[in-house]
Amino acid sequence: ALASREKRKFSSKLIGREEEIILLNKYIKQSMSGQTKVIGIVGEAGIGKSRLTYDLFAEYLLGEDILFLKGRAIFHEQTRPYSTFIDIIYTLFGVSPTDGANTVKEKIKNRLDDMKLPTDNACFILPLLGIEVNDDFYRVLSTEEKKKRTFELIKSCLVAQAQQKPILIICEDLQWTDRTSYELLTYLIESINNIPLTIFCIYRPNFKHD
Numbered sequence: 001a002l003a004s005r006e007k008r009k010f011s012s013k014l015i016g017r018e019e020e021i022i023l024l025n026k027y028i029k030q031s032m033s034g035q036t037k038v039i040g041i042v043g044e045a046g047i048g049k050s051r052l053t054y055d056l057f058a059e060y061l062l063g064e065d066i067l068f069l070k071g072r073a074i075f076h077e078q079t080r081p082y083s084t085f086i087d088i089i090y091t092l093f094g095v096s097p098t099d100g101a102n103t104v105k106e107k108i109k110n111r112l113d114d115m116k117l118p119t120d121n122a123c124f125i126l127p128l129l130g131i132e133v134n135d136d137f138y139r140v141l142s143t144e145e146k147k148k149r150t151f152e153l154i155k156s157c158l159v160a161q162a163q164q165k166p167i168l169i170i171c172e173d174l175q176w177t178d179r180t181s182y183e184l185l186t187y188l189i190e191s192i193n194n195i196p197l198t199i200f201c202i203y204r205p206n207f208k209h210d
Contacts, residue, residue, distance in 0.1 A: 084181035166196035
């Protein structure tokens, strides 16, 4: 599905990247067997970083039963917490930006139930999608505790989903990511092992986060 959406952006095959594409495919196949992989693709603007991943999907991954989760950092959203992960959250929970608040709440609780995770934990996902939480338990938690539990829940969701099918996460333009997204990405990379998960980190050489 991801490759289909990206297809309209690219009309011809990228030339001279066959070795890189074959190598990336090798890493993904290893990940699909349970070896978690983190892959960095670094380069200046316009050299074909996104195109490289598209050609990989188009040539090797079409038809594979993989969950694609794609997030993108945007320059003018660098102060918005979790901005790089918003689209990933939408896809992971089967939610659309056009869904009303009640529909979003129902979908998130249903997905948590499918993953055999407590549905009360929806309170940690809803604020990421701009939905206010009035739960007394949530409101008394400190900001740091909310963040900690949100990180843990997203990790638990990914681990649970990976038991159903391999996951490929693409994070583009990380040179513009917000601090919280950077911390979440670091947490996931450092704490998840031995599940069929591949994380692509795509960024320019000037990527730096304090």
